[in-house]
Amino acid sequence: MSERLDILTFHRIMPVGMKYFIPPMAMNVRTFSSLIDRLAANNRFIALEEGVRLLREGQLHGNKIAITFDDGYLDNFDLARDVLQRLGAPATFFVPIVPIEKQTVYWWDHLFAVMVQEGDQITSWVRARPYSNLLRSALEDIGEIAPDKRGARCRRLVQALNGLSEEVRGTFIHDLSIEFGPYSGDRLLMTWKEIQQLQTEGFAIGSHSFSHIPLTDLDEQAAGREIRNSANFLEKILGQRPSGFCYPRGQHSQQLGRSVEMAGYTYAVTTRFGSNQSHTDRFALARRNMSDFTGIRNHFPVTMHLVELSGILDGVLAARRAG
Numbered sequence: 001m002s003e004r005l006d007i008l009t010f011h012r013i014m015p016v017g018m019k020y021f022i023p024p025m026a027m028n029v030r031t032f033s034s035l036i037d038r039l040a041a042n043n044r045f046i047a048l049e050e051g052v053r054l055l056r057e058g059q060l061h062g063n064k065i066a067i068t069f070d071d072g073y074l075d076n077f078d079l080a081r082d083v084l085q086r087l088g089a090p091a092t093f094f095v096p097i098v099p100i101e102k103q104t105v106y107w108w109d110h111l112f113a114v115m116v117q118e119g120d121q122i123t124s125w126v127r128a129r130p131y132s133n134l135l136r137s138a139l140e141d142i143g144e145i146a147p148d149k150r151g152a153r154c155r156r157l158v159q160a161l162n163g164l165s166e167e168v169r170g171t172f173i174h175d176l177s178i179e180f181g182p183y184s185g186d187r188l189l190m191t192w193k194e195i196q197q198l199q200t201e202g203f204a205i206g207s208h209s210f211s212h213i214p215l216t217d218l219d220e221q222a223a224g225r226e227i228r229n230s231a232n233f234l235e236k237i238l239g240q241r242p243s244g245f246c247y248p249r250g251q252h253s254q255q256l257g258r259s260v261e262m263a264g265y266t267y268a269v270t271t272r273f274g275s276n277q278s279h280t281d282r283f284a285l286a287r288r289n290m291s292d293f294t295g296i297r298n299h300f301p302v303t304m305h306l307v308e309l310s311g312i313l314d315g316v317l318a319a320r321r322a323g
């Protein structure tokens with residue numbers, strides 16, 4: 001019998017009628033609910049920690065699915081939790097310490113808020129500063145785009161910033177917040193109290209590092225601290241050491257995997273696409289990103305996701321997502 005563990009990755013769950021400006025990071029709650037419903041009917045869910053252990057022991061008995069959430073968004077608590085509880089589906093929530101502790105929004109959410117609220121001012125601001133053509137050209141005409149149409153531009157800018165060094169990106173976001181002030185929109189992240197409640201209700205909480213910086217951008221000591229200190233912090237807050245680690249932006253290496261193991265975790269997840277078998281390195285587990293689709297596939301998103309989870313498209317999808 002084949003034994004395979006599929007790990008689903010979710011970030012944001014959006015209320016009906018609302019879209020997130022980064023579509024690969026969001027699924028509408030209606031789609032989410034139907035998808036979890038269909039998968040629950042086949043009784044294929046397993047808690048991730050248990051799934052990883054049974055897979056290793058050759059005791060998984062068939063193909064199982066584990067649900068994970070990255071980044072600690074409040075909609076996980078407000079919208080996803082209900083669906084998961086109603087259908088008895090276990091899930092693991094990977095939270096980063098600093099963003100939750102300080103309730104600082106992620107830089108991409110801050111950038112989006114500024115682009116929507118301050119479009120006209122950004123144009124003159126960015127012209128007067130010595131930024132690269134890449135950043136200037138993305139922002140120079142933003143005031144001419146209607147505020148509700150700025151999402152696609154912001155998404156492209158986020159992609160561009162992701163390709164720059166942590167230092168360049170950090171300086172740009174820092175300048176932006178000095179000029180336009182701190183984020184002032186709705187609360188986007190869960191509090192520790194909400195995360196504690198998830199744990200009390202039987203969900204698992206894992207570490208998504210201390211500061212949510214890609215660990216391959218750091219030296220070995222600093223990366224080690226991100227891994228260890230986040231486990232210590234969660235242990236203090238939740239009374240229990242986390243068993244799972246989730247690499248920020250999926251950036252991992254064998255050395256990082258060893259640091260994760262040394263810190264007492266029993267597994268780690270990446271953003272590498274695919275399924276996991278008994279021989280898969282448990283400190284570099286593959287996942288499948290779940291989100292709404294764009295275009296024609298979004299007319300039947302649940303079917304499309306079920307087709308993906310059947311595994312028959314893996315060859316095609318692996319090639320596409322590697323490119």
Ligand SMILES: [Zn+2]
Nearest residue numbers: 070071248249
């Ligand atoms: Zn993340």
